[in-house]
Amino acid sequence: MFGCFSACGACGVEQGKCDYTCPRKPSFWRDWVEVGGLEPKQRRELPTLELQLPLYVPMVRHGSNRDDALPLDVVALNTFDVMDSAAWARHASAASLRERFQIAPNAQILLVSVNQDRYIESFWAHRDEARLAALAQLGVSAMTTPNFSFFDDAPRLQSVRNFWRILRTAEDLADAGITPILHVNALSREDWRMWARVLRDNPAVRHVCKEFQTGLTDPQRAAEAIDSLRWLQDDVGRQLHPLVVGGRRVTHQVARHFSSFTIVDSVPFFATVKRKRIVVNGLSITQINNPTASEETLDALLQDNVQAYRKLVAVCATCNNVEIPEAFDEGEDIDDVVAI
Template sequence: MSGLCGRNCNSCIFKEYFCEGCSLCEVCMCDKNCRDCFALCPERPAGIAYLMSVGGPEIESKGNKKIHLPAHIPILPDVFKEKPRGDIMPVIGLHAGSMFSRNGEKINPKYLNNGYVKALNIAEGTEAVLEFYVKDRTLEGFWDNRKNNYKDLKRMNIKAIISPNFSVYEDAPRLVHLYNIKRTTIVYNEMLEAGLNAIPDVSWYSLKDLDKWIREIKRNKVKMIAFSFQVVDVRLKASNIWKNYLTGFRYLCKNIDPEIEILIIGITSSRRVKEIHAVAFGHRIIVLNQSAFVQSRRGMLFEGRNKNTEFTKDDIFHRNIMYFNKLYEDMNLKHNLGGEKNA
């Protein structure tokens, strides 16, 4: 049997040790211009060496601790003109794309020198979760300078950090998947070693990837994980469809301890959050998104789904926060306390 790459899968050494079968990569359309190609593949000189330079395709995920987080964590992408209420927003999401320089090599001075509370003009005592669902350019810069960034992140006193999600695109060669999944685990483990409260991002392409994660989560008693339903910078790249993500998520939830809490990123639709709960096998779900902020700037009040001209944008933001706080917590109560348990 020949793969899209033209190699004989039955005798190919890359298939046995690295490839694990065809992804939807575009190697069949390759013009062999390796100098200008971003991808790691068997055709590229030193492609395998890149993967081996990070320890090969096998992953290791150290155990972390459970951190109390509310069911709804609003991501705040921009500074507030008027300080919002802290009582309804005890924990916020920090977007690494805003907090770091564009090339990802360092934290922006206004965050590093002033702290995120002053940088965003939010209430004193507000805690934060940092997420790295950002463009590849930022991730690569962070990777190159990560040891220095760990030291600076330690100064920031952030409650929890979701490990970077190095891109696993469907149309990339399998070597890219393995390389980037491995880097995700490396950064997660290094963050723990640096004294940061890290949460691993479960990045994956195939069930084999999820099986590796399940093995490590069980073996090392990981208490909290993150799962992304979003794709960043999808120009000229294919994205997984919703059902594919949901099927993978269900498979993961079914095969790990139900006490593990899962942070969900990339979902803005309440209907889809309900679908996630329906396949989560009772896991507590924590939702991070920008919906409350973004919709308030459009004058959109989520309760009733109406554009509102009576309230200020800040008033709408507060009302949206309270709406999502209750909605997501009620979903957890329903599914964790005798609700649907996924047959």
């Protein structure tokens, strides 16, 4: 209920050691002015994503050791691989972006903004109209809002401000002509009620994003998050389409509640970079060594791994008799979200 307020001052706030949104800090009012004051309001309606997303979208982190464009209709990129530390786009055009990542010229690009806090905070500090306009020139179909963190031990004000930072980013993206997808971070039922109010005020929005790495690798917390997404769908009274980031293991659970959804991760990509071939075993995968010659590219292996993994996700989506594991093996299909 109180977060760190129950031990107020113990965090070292007087010595400048606290990073939270706290009334004891001189920066408190500036933090709230950034999101519209103590009673912020949504300032514009959000657009909908018209693109029909497939069940699985692979994330590609770079184009090294490949000569051919990946022949896929939809590809995910990490936002922080596309932007530099000052939030400027690293590429001047849609063509140069696709050439850098070796994806098809006509591929639809989905930017996923899941990353460590230092990258997200840098984006928030530097974002402006010119930078977002440059990003829009890359011809991306949509971008998930950054996953500003909701911490269990932080003051409630920290989570509420981060909720509004997610929404403000979505509005800024929409202003720049980029279709935003809300990353629905939440800790409490009240957080989910806040998201429900936003979705009711934006009746065209169907897509939301939820990340199942880090804290949601715990099976119980993952199940609670899926149930909360189901509650959100029921409360707004229309079908939602979740983007499930790093959550292939919960595919069967998501499929029970949502008629359409999309799994996004970089498992096939990292398996390929490590010269591993994905072999499907029932509802799980094994990555076996697949050494390559010194001059051999990774094009064929990446395509094979994406196809094998895509088929696995399709099987998981139609299987309702899956035992929930006691723990996740983080080495198998949890993304490395550090920007390169």
